[in-house]
Amino acid sequence: MMWPGDGPWPASAAGPVTAAALLAAAVIIVRLFFVPRLQPSSGTKRRGAESGASGSARLPAGSLGWPLLGETPAFILAAYSARPESFVERRRLLYGKVFATHLWGSPAVVSSDPEVSRAVLQADASAFVPWYPRSLMELMGRSSILVLGGGLQRRVHGLAGAFFKSPHLKARVTADMHRRVARAMAAWRRPGAAPVVRVQDEAKSIVFEILVRALIGLDEGHEMQYLRQQFKEFIAGLISLPVKLPGTQLYRSLKAKKRMTNLIQKIIQEKRKRRIAECEDPHGTHHPPRDMIDVLLGNGSDELTDELISDNMIDFMIPAEDSVPVLITLAVKYLSECPQALQQLEEENMELKRRKSGVGETLEWTDYMSLTFTQHVITETLRMGNIINGIMRKAVRDVEVRGHLIPKGWRVLVYFRAVHLDAAVHDDPHAFNPWRWNKERADVMTGGGFTPFGGGQRLCPGLDLARLEASIFLHHLVTNFRWVAEEDAVVNFPTVRLRRGMPIAVTPRT
Numbered sequence: 067m068m069w070p071g072d073g074p075w076p077a078s079a080a081g082p083v084t085a086a087a088l089l090a091a092a093v094i095i096v097r098l099f100f101v102p103r104l105q106p107s108s109g110t111k112r113r114g115a116e117s118g119a120s121g122s123a124r125l126p127a128g129s130l131g132w133p134l135l136g137e138t139p140a141f142i143l144a145a146y147s148a149r150p151e152s153f154v155e156r157r158r159l160l161y162g163k164v165f166a167t168h169l170w171g172s173p174a175v176v177s178s179d180p181e182v183s184r185a186v187l188q189a190d191a192s193a194f195v196p197w198y199p200r201s202l203m204e205l206m207g208r209s210s211i212l213v214l215g216g217g218l219q220r221r222v223h224g225l226a227g228a229f230f231k232s233p234h235l236k237a238r239v240t241a242d243m244h245r246r247v248a249r250a251m252a253a254w255r256r257p258g259a260a261p262v263v264r265v266q267d268e269a270k271s272i273v274f275e276i277l278v279r280a281l282i283g284l285d286e287g288h289e290m291q292y293l294r295q296q297f298k299e300f301i302a303g304l305i306s307l308p309v310k311l312p313g314t315q316l317y318r319s320l321k322a323k324k325r326m327t328n329l330i331q332k333i334i335q336e337k338r339k340r341r342i343a344e345c346e347d348p349h350g351t352h353h354p355p356r357d358m359i360d361v362l363l364g365n366g367s368d369e370l371t372d373e374l375i376s377d378n379m380i381d382f383m384i385p386a387e388d389s390v391p392v393l394i395t396l397a398v399k400y401l402s403e404c405p406q407a408l409q410q411l412e413e414e415n416m417e418l419k420r421r422k423s424g425v426g427e428t429l430e431w432t433d434y435m436s437l438t439f440t441q442h443v444i445t446e447t448l449r450m451g452n453i454i455n456g457i458m459r460k461a462v463r464d465v466e467v468r469g470h471l472i473p474k475g476w477r478v479l480v481y482f483r484a485v486h487l488d489a490a491v492h493d494d495p496h497a498f499n500p501w502r503w504n505k506e507r508a509d510v511m512t513g514g515g516f517t518p519f520g521g522g523q524r525l526c527p528g529l530d531l532a533r534l535e536a537s538i539f540l541h542h543l544v545t546n547f548r549w550v551a552e553e554d555a556v557v558n559f560p561t562v563r564l565r566r567g568m569p570i571a572v573t574p575r576t
């Protein structure tokens with residue numbers, strides 16, 4: 067994820083015009099006569115990030131760009147264009163797949179090299195820690211899994227991963243999705259002209275309700291509506307100027323977070339009371355965890371305080387409101403533009419529907435996950451769509467990664483997008499081609515060439531769930547409707563989304 071508004075932006079333009087003009091002139095002169103260009107430094111003995119490795123590490127070549135601003139303006143300009151990866155591609159031609167730059171107020175190394183990216187993802191907190199913009203850190207809080215390191219991060223990650231992967235949860239999510247998708251789609255069957263549906267909005271409200279139920283056990287109703295409203299206000303501040311004065315977005319978002327925290331902590335306290343009552347009742351039955359809060363409470367660790375649990379439940383809602391719905395929306399867009407893929411997807415899903423209804427069975431989560439072509443469509447959407455463009459880390463010491471020196475305090479941008487769209491890794495990378503995944507691509511999968519869910523210790527614990535929810539939505543869409551898509555465009559910055567929310571005119575299949 068890339069964010070504006072955090073680096074040392076130029077001081078406010080409120081100063082006298084003459085001062086501004088002088089400053090601009092000074093910047094131009096500095097730019098003309100002094101553009102810090104980094105040549106690879108001569109080899110220095112450094113400690114290695116890779117276990118036990120040490121050797122001659124070189125600072126990658128590159129340019130630190132403008133004084134103060136660095137290369138952030140060029141990065142943002144590219145990010146707003148149709149080819150955000152052009153920033154990296156241009157520098158890759160000049161300096162190589164790993165280069166130095168200056169982004170968001172700090173010198174940084176950018177990796178578009180699969181092996182270097184993989185090594186950074188796999189390094190632990192003794193080498194790199196996550197880095198996020200100030201506004202995001204402020205909203206997340208210190209106990210967020212996104213910023214936690216060491217044993218506590220591993221514990222929360224492990225508990226979340228085990229819960230999200232559990233067959234019990236997947237079965238429940240599948241049943242919930244069936245009910246919720248059927249209700250949404252029933253509303254699309256109005257007689258008369260084909261209704262226009264915005265896939266992004268529909269997917270957001272469905273996925274949010276399903277994931278919030280899995281996280282905190284809240285059912286549909288007015289508290290769910292309240293939470294969603296507050297969450298929308300909260301998420302708007304994640305990418306905002308780091309100023310928290312009344313009237314600013316960050317201030318409103320912090321207030322919204324407080325209201326969400328109150329609601330979630332009330333739920334936690336009720337659950338704690340119920341657990342105590344169950345333990346004291348000699349005839350009481352033991353229930354398996356119904357939601358993520360149950361899992362964290364059941365761990366019995368004093369470190370998992372109410373505050374840590376509620377903060378993390380809010381963080382976990384971000385993929386529910388953002389990443390998964392965007393995955394679904396992008397898949398619909400790419401399928402609309404590739405009739406051959408849409409036809410094969412329809413055939414695969416119609417065949418499953420016929421087979422199951424023929425014997426009077428309902429669809430299980432395993433049925434969806436075993437749809438080979440549907441999974442290829444999702445994999446290809448993740449590759450092309452780059453819902454998370456990349457992640458940033460900060461070096462806590464001088465680190466050597468495959469011969470590259472990343473000095474202490476520098477950021478590393480592991481830029482997934484440039485690897486996913488690199489012709490050296492994926493043939494004809496800008497073409498939507500789900501069939502490319504027919505071939506066994508173990509080298510790409512394990513070698514850092516395909517990392518939409520990150521990797522290493524922070525590999526996304528919700529990856530199966532994301533695929534499952536996308537598969538269920540697509541199944542119900544293609545087996546119940548045909549559609550004509552309206553024109554829409556992908557926006558990549560500051561987060562990936564469809565400009566118009568992907569409007570499609572749907573007609574029920576007869």
Ligand code: HEM
Pocket residue numbers: 196211212219223226230277382383385386389390393453454457517518519520521523524525526527528529531532
């Ligand atoms: C298309 C959907 C999704 C995408 C593309 C995605 C992508 C990612 C990526 C790239 C990371 C790694 C971040 C890093 O290394 O710093 C990550 C971490 C994470 N994801 Fe997802 N994710 C998705 C869905 C989900 C879902 C459904 C959940 C569960 C509710 C989830 C929960 C998390 C959590 C808790 C982490 C932090 C793990 C840690 O730092 O230990 N994600 N995700």
